[in-house]
Amino acid sequence: MSILRSAGILGTGHYAPEKILTNEDLEKIVDTNDEWIRTRTGIETRHIAADDENTSDLCVKAVEKALEAAHLTAQDIDFVIVATTSPDYIVPSTACMLQNKLGISHVGAMDLTAACSGYVYALAVASQMVKSGMYEHILIVGAEILSRLVNWKDRSTCILFGDGAGAAVVGPTDEGYGLLSSDLGADGSLGSILSIPAGGTAERITQESIDSGRAYVHMEGQEVFKAAVRHMGKTTVAALEKAGLSGKDVDMFIAHQANDRIIQAVAKRLKVPEDKMYVNVNRYGNTSAASVGIALDEAVRKGRIKRGDIVVLSAFGSGLTWGCDVLKWNY
Numbered sequence: 001m002s003i004l005r006s007a008g009i010l011g012t013g014h015y016a017p018e019k020i021l022t023n024e025d026l027e028k029i030v031d032t033n034d035e036w037i038r039t040r041t042g043i044e045t046r047h048i049a050a051d052d053e054n055t056s057d058l059c060v061k062a063v064e065k066a067l068e069a070a071h072l073t074a075q076d077i078d079f080v081i082v083a084t085t086s087p088d089y090i091v092p093s094t095a096c097m098l099q100n101k102l103g104i105s106h107v108g109a110m111d112l113t114a115a116c117s118g119y120v121y122a123l124a125v126a127s128q129m130v131k132s133g134m135y136e137h138i139l140i141v142g143a144e145i146l147s148r149l150v151n152w153k154d155r156s157t158c159i160l161f162g163d164g165a166g167a168a169v170v171g172p173t174d175e176g177y178g179l180l181s182s183d184l185g186a187d188g189s190l191g192s193i194l195s196i197p198a199g200g201t202a203e204r205i206t207q208e209s210i211d212s213g214r215a216y217v218h219m220e221g222q223e224v225f226k227a228a229v230r231h232m233g234k235t236t237v238a239a240l241e242k243a244g245l246s247g248k249d250v251d252m253f254i255a256h257q258a259n260d261r262i263i264q265a266v267a268k269r270l271k272v273p274e275d276k277m278y279v280n281v282n283r284y285g286n287t288s289a290a291s292v293g294i295a296l297d298e299a300v301r302k303g304r305i306k307r308g309d310i311v312v313l314s315a316f317g318s319g320l321t322w323g324c325d326v327l328k329w330n331y
């Protein structure tokens with residue numbers, strides 16, 4: 001067992017459900033309009049899971065593509081991490097559902113809850129497990145069906161979110177490549193500005209909590225917006241500094257796809273130009289833990305990332321949580 005070898009992403013994949021919900025479709029559900037949504041958020045469409053699709057089903061489809069890209073099979077995997085806020089069940093974990101569906105029900109599996117920062121957290125955790133020699137090939141998946149947790153009567157939140165999954169295989173890579181640094185942070189004192197108040201042990205689900213909307217996503221939009229810009233900027237600078245880099249060294253910046261205005265504000269702070277960013281929030285909306293994984297996979301498949309590139313993944317979400325991973329791309 002080698003000590004502190006390099007670890008990186010060996011392959012990526014994503015899946016988005018077939019059904020697409022447009023801003024025009026939303027105009028028929030709540031009092032909103034395409035122009036308001038586009039100018040405030042940059043979102044035009046989002047994907048919505050079918051009734052017979054669960055979060056673990058989205059995971060399976062994203063993982064199949066990631067395994068294929070990594071030239072590996074499920075049998076090569078020795079640990080599974082699923083980052084999600086919309087699990088199939090409270091228990092068992094969605095990671096356990098996934099490993100069973102993949103036919104590898106002998107390997108370790110756990111869910112990780114860091115809301116929209118989940119993929120960035122999961123990559124940092126998995127990379128350390130590979131670097132230490134504990135495991136060889138770890139599956140990480142960010143996956144969400146937030147369409148089942150938003151209040152479809154609340155126009156300020158239901159327009160924002162979408163469903164999907166982004167996956168990666170994390171494994172050993174050439175020395176000096178792969179994950180160079182991570183910065184993970186949180187501030188629980190601000191948990192209430194983006195939360196689902198009822199449904200846990202603190203507040204049980206009752207007919208009243210359903211009727212009042214407390215069983216669904218609650219958000220103080222402007223507070224979340226300001227915190228997102230501040231913390232995503234700071235965590236990205238901190239992670240880059242740990243790697244001895246700065247904004248000018250970045251070849252590809254992938255921020256959590258929550259809102260185009262947040263992404264542009266953070267990129268401006270970091271002085272990362274438009275052609276070194278990947279943005280797809282217009283097509284997916286905010287897919288929470290899945291968003292960075294989906295965007296990364298699209299950027300890779302479109303040939304926007306090549307070996308040696310400095311790739312920066314940065315996210316922010318409920319908790320509050322935030323985090324950034326800096327990679328020297330290894331393939």
Ligand SMILES: CC(C)(COP(=O)(O)OP(=O)(O)OC[C@H]1O[C@@H](n2cnc3c(N)ncnc32)[C@H](O)[C@@H]1OP(=O)(O)O)[C@@H](O)C(=O)NCCC(=O)NCCS
Nearest residue numbers: 032033036040116155156159221222224225258259316317
């Ligand atoms: C949600 C967000 C788009 C709202 O934009 P905003 O400019 O802050 O808008 P406000 O909340 O101040 O609302 C302005 C007005 O638009 C209205 N409005 C809210 N949602 C609307 C919608 N979907 N369509 C039309 N009008 C809407 C409000 O009711 C308010 O009306 P009023 O002035 O008559 O009271 C913005 O705050 C945001 O993006 N926040 C961050 C959200 C986020 O990314 N969360 C996830 C982080 S992981």
